[in-house]
Amino acid sequence: MDNLIICDRCGSDVCYVDEVNQDIKTYFCYGCGFQTNSLMKEGEDFYNTQIEILPELYKDLFHTDKDGKIWMPSAVNIPDQGMVFANGSNSTNWKWSAVKAIPVTEEEKTKYPIPGKQGEYYSYRMDMTTMKNFTELDYIEALTYINVLPE
Numbered sequence: 322m323d324n325l326i327i328c329d330r331c332g333s334d335v336c337y338v339d340e341v342n343q344d345i346k347t348y349f350c351y352g353c354g355f356q357t358n359s360l361m362k363e364g365e366d367f368y369n370t371q372i373e374i375l376p377e378l379y380k381d382l383f384h385t386d387k388d389g390k391i392w393m394p395s396a397v398n399i400p401d402q403g404m405v406f407a408n409g410s411n412s413t414n415w416k417w418s419a420v421k422a423i424p425v426t427e428e429e430k431t432k433y434p435i436p437g438k439q440g441e442y443y444s445y446r447m448d449m450t451t452m453k454n455f456t457e458l459d460y461i462e463a464l465t466y467i468n469v470l471p472e
């Protein structure tokens with residue numbers, strides 16, 4: 322079940338908490354676009370994995386809250402709608418970038434093969450010409466731009 326709480330990072334009141342089980346909760350803030358969970362703490366395996374796979378900018382933007390949970394920027398990627406991700410050179414110079422997905426046309430489909438599936442092609446692709454940047458606290462605007470909004 323979803324609950325709304327005050328975000329421990331930005332202080333907005335649109336942070337969704339989802340209880341995975343009695344030990345693990347996930348947090349996703351629609352105010353600042355950052356997310357974390359009960360395992361995103363120094364010393365946890367989950368955290369160590371994130372350190373290995375996240376882009377440098379995401380690590381630059383880590384924020385540790387009063388409980389020791391480490392918040393990181395979210396990354397939304399919905400193949401038939403678009404994506405929103407943190408984009409920039411460092412933690413003081415970045416924006417949310419939103420990119421819309423568009424249908425792949427019959428003529429261009431061979432340019433977008435699905436890896437490992439011979440003869441199958443993606444039906445949508447990210448159209449980088451639609452990329453638009455949003456400031457940190459306009460995260461919700463970025464989601465609106467690609468028609469993805471929290472319920």
Ligand SMILES: [Zn+2]
Pocket residue numbers: 328329330331332333336350351352353354355
């Ligand atoms: Zn927040």
